[in-house]
Amino acid sequence: xxxxxxxxxxxxxxxxxxxxxxxxxxxxxxxxxxxxxxxxxxxxxxxxxxxxxxxxxxxxxxxxxxxxxxxxxxxxxxxxxxxxxxxxxxxxxxxxxxxxxxxxxxxxxxxxxxxxxxxxxxxxxxxxxxxxxxxxxxxxxxxxxxxxxxxxxxxxxxxxxxxxxxxxxxxxxxxxxxxxxxxxxxxxxxxxxxxxxxxxxxxxxxxxxxxxxxxxxxxxxxxxxxxxxxxxxxxxxxxxxxxxxxxxxxxxxxxxxxxxxxxxxxxxxxxxxxxxxxxxxxxxxxxxxxxxxxxxxx
Numbered sequence: 001x002x003x004x005x006x007x008x009x010x011x012x013x014x015x016x017x018x019x020x021x022x023x024x025x026x027x028x029x030x031x032x033x034x035x036x037x038x039x040x041x042x043x044x045x046x047x048x049x050x051x052x053x054x055x056x057x058x059x060x061x062x063x064x065x066x067x068x069x070x071x072x073x074x075x076x077x078x079x080x081x082x083x084x085x086x087x088x089x090x091x092x093x094x095x096x097x098x099x100x101x102x103x104x105x106x107x108x109x110x111x112x113x114x115x116x117x118x119x120x121x122x123x124x125x126x127x128x129x130x131x132x133x134x135x136x137x138x139x140x141x142x143x144x145x146x147x148x149x150x151x152x153x154x155x156x157x158x159x160x161x162x163x164x165x166x167x168x169x170x171x172x173x174x175x176x177x178x179x180x181x182x183x184x185x186x187x188x189x190x191x192x193x194x195x196x197x198x199x200x201x202x203x204x205x206x207x208x209x210x211x212x213x214x215x216x217x218x219x220x221x222x223x224x225x226x227x228x229x230x231x232x233x234x235x236x237x238x239x240x241x242x243x244x245x246x247x248x249x250x251x252x253x254x255x256x257x258x259x260x261x262x263x264x265x266x267x268x269x270x271x272x273x274x275x276x277x278x279x280x281x282x283x284x285x286x287x288x289x290x291x292x293x294x295x296x297x298x
Contacts, residue, residue, distance in 0.1 A: 068181075068256045075181050075254070075269065079108060080157075080174040080220035083188055084115040084213045087171035091192045094177060096184030108175040115170035115215065118162040125157070125217070129236035136233055157219055174220075188214070212244035223254055223269035230257070233273050249276045 083090060087110040094105055117125060173188065190212055221234040239248060251274040259266045 070256075071181055073181065075179045076224055077177050077179060077186075078220050078222045079177065079186075080172070081216055081218045082113060082115060082170050082172045084170050084215040085190075086168055087112050090171060090188055090190060092173050092186070092188045093193050094179070094184060094186045096180055097182045098180055105179055106175060106177040108173050108177070111172040111174070112168035113170050113172045114160075114164050114166075114168060115217075116164070118160050120158055120161050125219075125236070125238070128219075129238065132231070132233075132236040135231050188216075213241065214244070214246060214248060215240045216248075223271060225266070225268055227257075227259055227266050227268040230268055230270055233271070243279065245280055247278045247280055249278070250274070251276070 092108050092110070216239055218234050218237045220232075222230075222232040234250065241248075252271050253273075254269050254271045257268050257270050259268065
């Protein structure tokens with residue numbers, strides 16, 4: 001019983017402890033100004049607490065670089081582009097330095113279409129082109145904002161509203177390929193190909209009299225999964241050529257990128273690209289890089 005009384009007295013002493021003695025209520029007069037100041041002070045306190053908690057939980061970007069030792073994993077590439085030639089006149093193929101069977105990489109779908117976009121599609125593509133161009137130019141100044149805002153856009157071309165009353169004059173090539181993490185070459189050239197165990201042969205000699213036009217529009221060209229903060233330089237790219245005897249080359253360097261956040265860990269890829277266009281002779285040849293076409297080299 002004595003022990004209980006001591007604890008009770010200690011609690012009462014603590015409850016009566018007040019580092020800031022208050023004025024008795026009978027001596028306090030409530031005013032409108034005082035209430036307003038009390039409300040403002042409480043709002044300021046709440047704002048400061050929210051700001052400090054948000055600052056504490058906010059991610060801080062730290063960029064580190066190290067060699068990629070995972071050489072045996074596969075790399076997905078998403079392709080969606082349109083070439084201003086009918087599908088029957090061109091072929092799309094891919095090779096890498098391992099000379100594996102090309103059928104193991106996947107299959108690209110070829111879809112006959114028209115190169116000229118309908119008004120709604122043109123508005124969509126122009127927006128995508130302007131948006132991606134701005135992000136490429138300002139990336140170094142807004143990279144942190146992109147990562148923290150979970151900015152990730154997958155451009156999807158709307159369906160064609162107006163159907164042209166003329167034969168198809170273009171080919172949409174799209175699909176997903178699973179590649180080895182080695183140097184390779186993706187190319188679109190005149191004619192079809194015959195595949196065999198160690199590569200393929202282009203049958204372009206029978207298309208020597210075919211009028212060529214490798215104007216092209218890239219709607220999607222990315223590696224791995226879409227992730228916030230990653231910009232794909234070739235998406236929204238459009239090249240219009242007046243001369244059919246032209247070879248367009250894109251030299252691409254792919255960099256594996258790990259994005260680690262507090263709640264997630266995503267593995268994706270970034271890439272840089274250099275362009276080169278070259279006029280060639282009118283005579284088609286089977287030599288590598290000496291035929292009109294679009295080439296993506298890694």
